[in-house]
Amino acid sequence: MSEHEVDEATGVETTGHEWDGIRELDNPLPRWWLWTWYASIAAAVVYWVLMPAWPGLHGYTKGILHQSDRVAVVGKLQELKTLRGVQGAKLANASLEQIEHDPELQAYALAAGQAVFGDNCATCHGTGGTGGKGYANLRDDVWLWGGTLEDIQHTIIVGVRTGEPGARDTKMPAFGRDQMLTSAQIDDLTEYVVALSRRRANPAAVTRATQVFADQCAACHGPEGKGDQTKGAPNLTDSEWLYGSARSDIRGQIWNGRGGVMPTWGKRLDPETIKALAVYVHVNAGGQ
Amino acid sequence: MTVVIDRGKKTAETRMEPVSVAARARARADNGGRLYQPRVPIYPKLAHGFWRRVKWALLIVTLGVYYITPWIRWKRPGDLPQQAVLVDFAHGRFYFFFIQLWPQEVYFITGLLVMAALALFLTTALFGRLWCGYACPQTVWTDLYIYVERAFEGDRNARMRLDAAPWSFDKLWRKAGKHAVWLGVAFGTGGAWIFYFHDAPTLIRTFWIGQGPATAYIFCALLTVTTYVFAGFMREQVCTYMCPWPRIQGAMLDQHSLQVTYLRDRGETRGPHKKGETWTGRGDCIDCKACVAVCPMGIDIRDGSQLECINCGLCVDACDEMMDKVGRPRGLIAYDTDAAVAARSCGQKAVYKPVRPRTIYYAAALTLVSGLMAWGLTHRSPLAVHVLRDRNPMFVRLQDGSVRDGYTLKIANRTFYDEMVEVSFSGPAGARLKLPGQIAEPGIVRIPVKANAIRSERVFVNVPRKATSQANTAVAFVVRAGQRTMTVPTTFVSGDAP
Structure with missing residues (x-):
């Protein structure tokens, strides 16, 4: 295409390409566009020099700025550690009561506690801490192992039924599975427990189970069924049921004697974090 | 009534002989290899008269308010800032004398902006672009820059000669001196700005020893550059091409708005006038172009009201001076309305109507918003x-x-x-x-x-x-x-x- 054809209407040369009578004008690129393009090329070259850019056989060009996201993240984490160090030190030096009653420390503990709770505790106890079947509700005023700040802190540190020395560790017998009681006795005992929580029960069964309860259950749950926090034995007279309140649930629990496990957090979290967590749980449970 | 002057318009030579459409298109596209039409330099002549004096006074007042405000102290209890006007971003507080606003109360700032907008609408509907001509920072700083320029390079004719002249020591020191002072003013502008955001007496110390906050340096540099570029080089281009207000004002103005107007009815037919010649059968305009020479926007007000006109009134002063010289009454160019000019052209009496539906609406809206703001401020719960x-x-x-x-x-x-x-x-x-x-x-x-x-x-x-x-x-x-x-x-x- 050596001949130059000029479009009469616009006075612009055409490229010589034609599609069904439509010809393409050879307008120059807009200068601002061209300049932007050149500037982008120049910027790219500058970028190669400054930043990591080209892959090689044994690594890549590092760039004179030595920019590395990996190093940046490590730095940020270190900064965070230093930053937390200040508040962490305050937490370490203050008693649980002091933390709870100082507005600034409490706010810090609640924020830190919420994050730690979400990461570690929410899996079982739920994001709101309300638990579920087999997992304790941490928001109400029913506590298996005690609801004071110290009790909560201790439970978090030692864990429950982990096999670690010092852990909260009691075991309810599996009365049915291990054939310690007959099926009929367990039926009667179920009626007895139902009656304890002031619900309608079969009076004959309750009478039959009275002696069984005194022999087998009262040691931990108390003669009146009020429970014992030193043994982690729940109160059977209230309306809270860890494994459900239906007769089948109660019978199942007597039969199987289930007991939950909570990790020994003292081996996984530092003492300041556990303090923050204890305050978080205590405050959100209304603070016993 | 808006007449837009197209400075890019090619004059005589393109019309001399018939040219093909193609050639004309090529000619139109050719800006000498530049992105845009090059700026035609404007050399405004110094005007003398009432409006010039008003502008000097307002320049001193507005710049004074801007530079002095951050240095006013105000007593507040405890560790609170003692600066009367302070935007404390770090602690999320805005202090204005006895008023202290929290970020949650940003609606007061919104209200203030709404009030400013409505006040602008009202004054524009009544008196034209008073803001543009007298109070806008772009106008004020450009005025100041032209003052500096005049001090170094002389008035209009001297400046034109100097720009046309080859480089010499005289030209060099005048240009260098001008730019040095311009940069000084620009730095002062940017420097004053940052004091609104930090404790001024502290910042002025830490700033010089390099311990000021990074934002202080960034914004100081930003405002130094924008002031230097906008007021020194771009000037009227900011108003004509960058500012949205000239576009919006068309909706505020009508034929009853006061604006700088050439009284066509009195001025035409224009033409040179020799001493002793009769004034009968001709207009008062002697076509001396004094109004064009003083115009900072580089327009001819006799073309009618136009986009570029900022209503500064300098051509009024220039024309009055000329009318005094030739012994004709003042006010050939004056603050007047299009309606009045039209009425007089038809031989009727000019009627001025400051109370019009739009001024009533604007005034009512302004009163309402101001009232709400006053109520809100006085009833705001601590x-x-x-x-x-x-x-x-x-x-x-x-x-x-x-x-x-x-x-x-x-x-x-x-x-x-x-x-x-x-x-x-x-x-x-x-x-x-x-x-x-x-x-x-x-x-x-x-x-x-x-x-x-x-x-x-x-x-x-x-x-x-x-x-x-x-x-x-x-x-x-x-x-x-x-x-x-x-x-x-x-x-x-x-x-x-x-």
Whole structure:
């Protein structure tokens, strides 16, 4: 295409390409566009020099700025550690009561506690801490192992039924599975427990189970069924049921004697974090 | 009535002989290889007269307000800033003499901007672009820059000669001196700006020893550059091409708006006039172009009202001076209305109508917004309480069957003094309010809130089993601090009735 054809209407040369009578004008690129393009090329070259850019056989060009996201993240984490160090030190030096009653420390503990709770505790106890079947509700005023700040802190540190020395560790017998009681006795005992929580029960069964309860259950749950926090034995007279309140649930629990496990957090979290967590749980449970 | 002058218009030579459409298109596209039409330099001549004096006075007042304001001190208790006007981004506070605003009250700033916009609409509808001509920073700083330029390079003719002349020592020192002073003024402008955001006496020390905050240097540099470029080089181009206001003003102006007007009815037919010649049968305009020479926008006001005109009135002064010289009455160019010019052209009496529907609307809207602002400022509560109800869990059933809801109270104490805030709960009978760690008792909990701070406090409300007959109960927290009491409504959630 050596001949130059000029479009009469616009006075612009055409490229010589034609599609069904439509010809393409050879307008120059807009200068601002061209300049932007050149500037982008120049910027790219500058970028190669400054930043990591080209892959090689044994690594890549590092760039004179030595920019590395990996190093940046490590730095940020270190900064965070230093930053937390200040508040962490305050937490370490203050008693649980002091933390709870100082507005600034409490706010810090609640924020830190919420994050730690979400990461570690929410899996079982739920994001709101309300638990579920087999997992304790941490928001109400029913506590298996005690609801004071110290009790909560201790439970978090030692864990429950982990096999670690010092852990909260009691075991309810599996009365049915291990054939310690007959099926009929367990039926009667179920009626007895139902009656304890002031619900309608079969009076004959309750009478039959009275002696069984005194022999087998009262040691931990108390003669009146009020429970014992030193043994982690729940109160059977209230309306809270860890494994459900239906007769089948109660019978199942007597039969199987289930007991939950909570990790020994003292081996996984530092003492300041556990303090923050204890305050978080205590405050959100209304603070016993 | 808007006439736009196209400076890019090619004159005589393109019209001399018939040219093909193609050639004309090529010629139009050719800007000498530049992106845009090159700027035609404007050399405004110094005007003398009433409006020039008004402009000098306003220049001194506006620049004075801008430079002095950050240095005014204002006594506030405690560690609070002692600067009368301070935008404290770091602590999220805005101080303006006796007023202190929190970020949550940004609607006052919005209101202020709405008021400014309405005031601009009203003045424009009444008096044309007074803002553009007298008070706009672009105009004020350009005026100041032209003053500096004139001091170094002389008035219009001298400047034109100097620009045309080859480089010499004289030209060099004049140009260098001008730019040095310009940069000084620009730096002063940027430098004053940053004092609005930090304690001025502290910043002026730390700034020079390199310990000021990074934002101070960034914004100082930014405003130095923009001032230098906008007022030194771009000048009228900012108004004509960058500013949206010239576009908007068309909707505010009408034929009854006062604006700088060439009284066509009196001036035409224009033409040179020799001393002793008769004035009958011709207009008063002697075509001396004094009005064009003084115009900072480089326009000819005799073409009628136009986009570029900023209504500064300098051509009024220039024309009056000429009319005095030739012995004709002043006011050939004057603040007048298009309607008046048209009426006189038809031999009728000019009528001025400042009260028109649009001025009434603007004035009413301005009064309304100002009233709302005044009411808001005087009735603004120094105590703000927000109640956030727990959503996870919504409620908790307790051992005794009662229901407990958790709330987070956010109490903002906007005073400069510590307050003891008393919070009580108004809800179902037997409802008990407590702080964590306290024993729930009916009555009041006391929460101390520090001056100028927000206290966030978790509280719990226990309601006995029998009192919760419905899933959601409308309740309220009653908050009292000193003489002030406020009721914050919220909901008590108890799930299904037991």
